[in-house]
Amino acid sequence: MDANHSKCLDGERPLGGAVLPMNTLSTSVLEHELSELRLILERQAGVLLDTPAEILSDVLRKYLLSKHQGSVQDMLSLLRSSDAECERLLEPLLDPQTGFFRYPQAFEALATLVLPDLQTRKLAENPHSLRVWSAGCSSGEEAYSIAMSVCDALNCNGGGWNVRIIGSDIRRPALEVAQRGLYPESGLQQVSRQRVQTYFVRVGQHLLVKPRVRNLVTFTPMNLAKPDYLGRFDCIFCMDVLPHFSMSQRVALTQRLHLYLEPGGYLFLGQNEKLPAVDVAFRPHKTGSYTLYQKPMAAAAGQGR
Ligand SMILES: C[S@@+](CC[C@H](N)C(=O)[O-])C[C@H]1O[C@@H](n2cnc3c(N)ncnc32)[C@H](O)[C@@H]1O
Known part of the structure; x- marks a missing residue:
């Protein structure tokens, strides 16, 4: 052990060793290795992990075990060179919290302000197209909430609309849940009875999203620290x-989201989130205690693709 700048996190004994086999028992995770890991994950996936050292060490050791890797240093090199490995390691560390209509005021703003505005502006298009991105969609509830709101507002089956909603997340297991579209009834408390009846079909104790809604949504894996260009969106x-x-990754992502919005397009953040200070223009719209952000129409000419 390099006594100058690192120390074993739990003295000379690896954490949680009782349940791990011998080769892993001998693997101690040093403080500087954890710092290096946090740095790699921030660079590769944007996230600043505030996970306590003991939990992070535990996740790391389980990961070593699953990869049959003996040394933390070998694993750090692997992570440095592989986005896929970073994404796999991150799975148990990221906050998965989500829900249908999780921030009701945001969906109220979508229904009363944003969709009517887009409807008016797109009247001249034929067919009228609407593109929405749920970036960091977790297990799909957000994307399906958007789809239900859009169906309610635009009658997209028969209303001449071409609607595409894309849900993306870095966690593939969450996307598998999203793809299935099957949720426990207890997870639908924020969904009105009317919507449950219209957009879900009962399967035992679960509710399955009907094809009418599912067909509007496509799920795809994506790391938002290195987002692909999926075209321009009316709403993100x-x-x-x-x-x-x-902070640096927040700024970079916000600039990217601005670029990916159509002129006049809308950005929805979480209920209490503040837009980071960026050198691109967003016009705030306050509805109740919720603020959403619009890319000005005039930004059309100045912005590259
Ligand atoms: C707290 S959940 C929010 C889910 C949903 N947007 C909502 O508000 O209900 C955050 C989501 O962001 C995802 N996430 C975190 N870092 C990511 C990254 N670098 N790329 C893509 N998704 C990421 C997580 O996997 C998680 O599903």
Whole structure:
């Protein structure tokens, strides 16, 4: 052990060793290795982990075990060179919290302000197209809430609308849940009876999203620290993702989201989130205690793709 700048987190004994096999028992995680790990994950995935050292060490050791890697240093090199490995390690560490219509005021703003505005502006298009991105969609509840709101407002089956909602997340297991569209009844408390009847079908104690809604939504894995260009969007929902990012990554992502919005498009953040200080223009709209942000129409000419 390098006594100058590192110490074993739990003395000479690895944490949680009682349940791990011998080769892993001998693997102690040093403070400087954890700092290095936090740095790698911030660089690769944007997230600034405030996970306590003991939990992070535990996750790291389980990961070593699953990869049959003996040394923490080998694993850090692997993580440095592989986004996929970072994403796998991050799975148990990221905040998965979500829900249908999680921030009711945001969905109220979508229904009463944003969709009517887009409807008016797109009247001249044929067919009228609407593109929405749920960036950091977790297990899909947010994307399906958007789809239900859009169906309610635009009657998209018969209303001449071409609607595409994309849900993305870095955690693939969450996306598998999203893809299935099957949720326990207890998770639908924020969904009105009317919507449950219209948009879900009962399967035992669970409710399955009907094809009418599912067909509007496509799920895809994506790391928001290195987002792909999926085209321009009329609305982007990026709720409760930025607060988990480091400040520099927050700024970078917000600028990217601005670029990916259509002129006049809307950005939805979580209920109490503040937009980071960025050198791109967003016009705030306050509705009740919720603020959403619009990219000015005039930004059209100045912004690259
Ligand atoms: C607190 S949840 C919010 C889920 C949903 N937006 C909502 O508000 O209900 C944050 C989500 O962001 C995802 N996430 C965190 N870092 C990410 C990254 N670098 N790229 C993509 N998704 C990320 C997490 O996996 C998690 O599903």
